Amino acid sequence: DTAVSQTPKYLVTQMGNDKSIKCEQNLGHDTMYWYKQDSKKFLKIMFSYNNKELIINETVPNRFSPKSPDKAHLNLHINSLELGDSAVYFCASSQDGTGNSPLHFGNGTRLTVT
């Protein structure tokens, strides 16, 4: 019954590795997002996809590459991980991409880079 689910919940890896985080929503929403939350709880949008198409791409290193195989899935692949990538990454979805419909968040993936 989970609306927005992301895996894994925890991810510990070493610098230089490549890792992926998966996200799926079963709400039938058209728009999905990735947010990064740093250690001070500050939340910043990274990407937004509407019906598999990229609509928001904030100033994010190109080591981060989102992929949306269908509108229910938005995965995040990170190459050459760095210490500064350590954070909690949240996937979210909304009915549409206008920003007027509420965001539904997953429970987050805590990434630790050592």
Add this chain to the structure above:
Amino acid sequence: GNSVTQMEGPVTLSEEAFLTINCTYTATGYPSLFWYVQYPGEGLQLLLKATKADDKGSNKGFEATYRKETTSFHLEKGSVQVSDSAVYFCALKDSSASKIIFGSGTRLSIRP
């Protein structure tokens, strides 16, 4: 640019105390305003929203009024409970943009 500023935490209160978490914003046009809540170990969830000036959003005993003259959207609750302990985020959506911008979050802890 658009931004949201909210009071720094942590805020610690006793059960049944009155709560105010301040939030002010900078935006062009007429933004929509939101409060989201993040319980420990979970993602954010929408608590309440207001889409135009003088609107009051309310949910679970929480209220916030959209004040255009002071560009504020302060969150209030008359009597807090231990279960209200969480991080609260003020957010806005500019009328000309599609993304939601979040404040830095305020951690609230309620003592029994």
